[in-house]
Amino acid sequence: MSEPTAPHVPALPAVRRQALRHHLMNEFERPARRPQRMLVLAPAAGVLAAAVAAGVIAQLWAPDSAPLIVTVEQGEHSGATLFLNQMAAAAVNKPEPPSGEGEYVYIKSRGAFAELGDGPARLQPVREREIWIPRYERGDGLLRQPSFDLPIIGVIPERETLTDMTPNAEVVDLPSDPDELLAKLYRERDERGRGNSRDGAAFTAIGDILRESLVPPQTSAALYRATAKIPGVEVVRGVTDAAGRRGVAVAHTEGNRRDEWIFDEQTYEYLGERSYLVADTADGPAGTVLGTTAVLQRAVVSKVGQRPER
Amino acid sequence: MRVRIRAGDTDAFGDLFDEHADAVHRHAVWSEGDPALAEDVVSLTFLEAWRIRESLYPDGGSLRPWLLGIATNVLRNRRRAARRHREALRRLPVRDTVPDFADEVVARMHDADQVTAAMAALRALRRADREVFLLCVWSQLDYAAAAEALGIPVGTVRSRLSRARTRLRALAQQELGRTRTIPVEQGEYR
Numbered sequence: 181m182s183e184p185t186a187p188h189v190p191a192l193p194a195v196r197r198q199a200l201r202h203h204l205m206n207e208f209e210r211p212a213r214r215p216q217r218m219l220v221l222a223p224a225a226g227v228l229a230a231a232v233a234a235g236v237i238a239q240l241w242a243p244d245s246a247p248l249i250v251t252v253e254q255g256e257h258s259g260a261t262l263f264l265n266q267m268a269a270a271a272v273n274k275p276e277p278p279s280g281e282g283e284y285v286y287i288k289s290r291g292a293f294a295e296l297g298d299g300p301a302r303l304q305p306v307r308e309r310e311i312w313i314p315r316y317e318r319g320d321g322l323l324r325q326p327s328f329d330l331p332i333i334g335v336i337p338e339r340e341t342l343t344d345m346t347p348n349a350e351v352v353d354l355p356s357d358p359d360e361l362l363a364k365l366y367r368e369r370d371e372r373g374r375g376n377s378r379d380g381a382a383f384t385a386i387g388d389i390l391r392e393s394l395v396p397p398q399t400s401a402a403l404y405r406a407t408a409k410i411p412g413v414e415v416v417r418g419v420t421d422a423a424g425r426r427g428v429a430v431a432h433t434e435g436n437r438r439d440e441w442i443f444d445e446q447t448y449e450y451l452g453e454r455s456y457l458v459a460d461t462a463d464g465p466a467g468t469v470l471g472t473t474a475v476l477q478r479a480v481v482s483k484v485g486q487r488p489e490r
Numbered sequence: 491m492r493v494r495i496r497a498g499d500t501d502a503f504g505d506l507f508d509e510h511a512d513a514v515h516r517h518a519v520w521s522e523g524d525p526a527l528a529e530d531v532v533s534l535t536f537l538e539a540w541r542i543r544e545s546l547y548p549d550g551g552s553l554r555p556w557l558l559g560i561a562t563n564v565l566r567n568r569r570r571a572a573r574r575h576r577e578a579l580r581r582l583p584v585r586d587t588v589p590d591f592a593d594e595v596v597a598r599m600h601d602a603d604q605v606t607a608a609m610a611a612l613r614a615l616r617r618a619d620r621e622v623f624l625l626c627v628w629s630q631l632d633y634a635a636a637a638e639a640l641g642i643p644v645g646t647v648r649s650r651l652s653r654a655r656t657r658l659r660a661l662a663q664q665e666l667g668r669t670r671t672i673p674v675e676q677g678e679y680r
Contacts, residue, residue, distance in 0.1 A: 184611050184658070186628035189519040191512055192529070199583045200529065201507050204536050207578045208500045340544060343498035381580070388577075 209344050248303050248469040252438075252458050255414025255431050263415050263428060264408035267448045268401040276396060282480035284321070285313045285348045285394045286488055289452070290422050291473035300464035301457075303472075306422065311392055312484045314347045321345040322484050351393045358405035365406070379410050380434040387441055390450055394478060416440060421452030423474035429454065436461050437470065450475060492548050498540075507536060510554055514561050517629050521565045523609045530579065534571045535561040537578055550638075555631055559639030562621050614661055619654040626651050 192200070288310045294301035312322040321342040355361045362382060369381035386403050389395065395403065407413055412432055419429040421442045429440035436459040442451040452474035459466050479488035494502035514535050518528035538560050546556060564571045572579060612620050625636040626647065633651075637644045 186516075186520070189516045190525070192515050192532070196529070197511060200511070200533055201504065203578075203582050204507060204533065204540075205500060205504060207537060207581070208498075208503060208540055210578075341498060344500060384577070 210346065248472075249465065249467040250454075250456055250469055252456070252467050253416050253418065255416045255433075255438075257412075257414050260413045260415040260430060261408045264404045264413075264430060267443065268404040268408075270448050271397045271400040271404065274397045274400075282482050283315050283317075284481050284484055284486075285315050286477070286479045286481045286486075287311050287313070287392050287475060288477040289392075289473055289475045291452075291471065292422065294463075294468075294470045299462075301468050301470055303469060308476075310487070311342075312481070312486075313392065314345055314484075315394075315480065316347050316349045318344060318347055318350075320484065348393050351389060352395050352399050354389075354399055354402060356398050356402045358402050358409060361402050362406040362409055377434060379412055380432060382410050383407070383413065383432040383434075383439065387439065387453070390441060391453065391473075391475075394480070419454060421454065421474040422472040423452065423476065425451050425474065427451045433458055491553065492546055492550060495539075495543050495553070496546050496548060498543060503536070503540060506539070506553060506557070510557050511536075513554060513629065514557055517558055517561055517624060518565065520609070520624055520628055527568075530572070530582075531561060531564055531568070533579070533582060534564045534568070534575055537575045538564060538571060541574075552635075554629075555635040555639040558625055558629055558631065559641065562625070562640065566617075611658060611661055615654050615657055619650045619657070622647055622650040623654040623658075 288308065290306055290308050292303045292306045294303050307326050310324040314321055323340045323342055324338060325340075326338060355364060365382040365385045366378055368385070369378050386407055389403065407430060410432065414431045414433075416429040416431045416438075418426065419440060419442050420426050425442075425444070427442040428445045429442045431438050431440040433439075436457050437455060438458045439453070439455040441453055443449065444451055453471065454469065454473075455471045457464055457466055457468045457470065463470070477488065481488055491502060491505075495506065511532055515528055515532050518531035518535075519525055522528050522531065535557060539557060542560075546553075612623065615623065621640060622636060625631045625639055626633065631639060633644050633647045637647045640647070
């Protein structure tokens with residue numbers, strides 16, 4: 181025989197096939213967590229200068245050349261509980277987000293992604309991202325970001341309609357009791373039965389909600405109190421977001437990687453995210469930044485594609 | 491169909507899955523030789539397809555070349571694809587641990603051996619040649635479709651396929667020669 185004939189391959193069992201199909205369909209209807217590759221935050225030039233001045237950058241970052249490396253600070257656990265409970269207490273006194281006016285939640289952010297896989301992680305340039313999420317009714321949203329070309333994937337369009345998005349109201353429809361909230365997140369993780377540790381999965385789930393949605397004060401408070409109950413959550417001080425704003429980070433370490441949500445120390449406003457390696461790995465030495473973001477604006481607008489007044 | 495796919499019509503993606511999931515799965519098993527990994531490749535391929543749907547050309551025929559092209563990319567850099575969709579993969583339901591009927595298990599082991607043997611031959615090829623061989627010969631795409639899947643000119647498909655076949659023939663002959671001339675005394679090749 182001059183060439184091997186195609187070997188017979190056992191078909192996917194029907195049940196498994198259905199399970200994969202069902203999973204895909206759910207993923208397609210999961211806009212809040214859509215193409216969010218890990219947000220890699222590459223500071224813009226001015227930001228970088230500020231960060232260097234602040235002494236947080238051990239090695240200069242330049243596009244396509246070197247990774248961005250930060251100092252891995254010691255986190256503290258007791259401080260985290262205190263900080264999160266202070267945030268929860270303050271959140272309750274904040275005004276409700278505007279009701280009525282506006283059918284879309286608008287969020288503008290900036291971030292940079294590290295491309296992982298071949299040698300040390302390198303940050304790609306900072307990109308701005310604007311997303312319109314239906315506020316009350318399931319429906320189409322919109323994502324705008326600069327068009328860019330990914331090596332294997334091809335061109336990512338500048339405007340991308342996000343179909344059948346879960347509305348903001350549904351994303352933030354959560355128990356107001358922190359224990360119930362956490363139990364719900366653990367339960368959802370157990371049903372999936374794989375991936376992150378339970379605590380890591382709960383931390384990620386809360387991070388997903390905080391990142392791109394408009395959270396009512398009571399729900400924010402519940403989310404912060406629930407986070408305080410997740411074992412291993414720490415607070416890390418003197419952290420900079422992708423817009424160069426300094427804040428306090430609430431952090432969780434899973435394996436070799438630490439994920440942080442950064443908040444303003446006075447106002448407790450959510451500033452952005454950062455994630456980096458805490459140990460030397462094939463993706464780079466400890467401190468290699470895998471992602472950095474900054475939320476620049478959250479608003480309510482009446483039409484998809486419309487930007488707020490200011 | 492292409493218009494609906496580009497527009498993110500989930501029903502259209504459901505049809506796409508029904509029609510092509512098995513072809514993608516076979517292609518993944520042939521490449522990986524491991525059914526468990528192949529399942530992840532199926533999921534990643536459709537997740538990638540969803541992600542890049544707007545880059546699909548609105549005109550054209552069957553979507554199989556497009557999907558197999560995406561699958562090939564996923565297979566080339568599975569770690570990267572898995573990272574990109576890590577949240578989605580975490581939500582992937584666990585495989586059933588219900589035991590198979592015994593005879594089915596035997597059949598599968600046999601199949602797995604066969605795949606392993608064929609893969610051993612294919613491993614001797616360069617990756618680029620192997621990809622073309624898998625798409626054209628086993629997945630039965632024509633030259634134009636394979637070219638579309640891989641994003642390379644048709645001429646390149648032809649030359650890679652021809653190189654793959656020459657190499658496989660040589661390997662087969664070597665194999666044949668070896669079995670004939672190996673003496674009973676071990677270790678002496680003539």
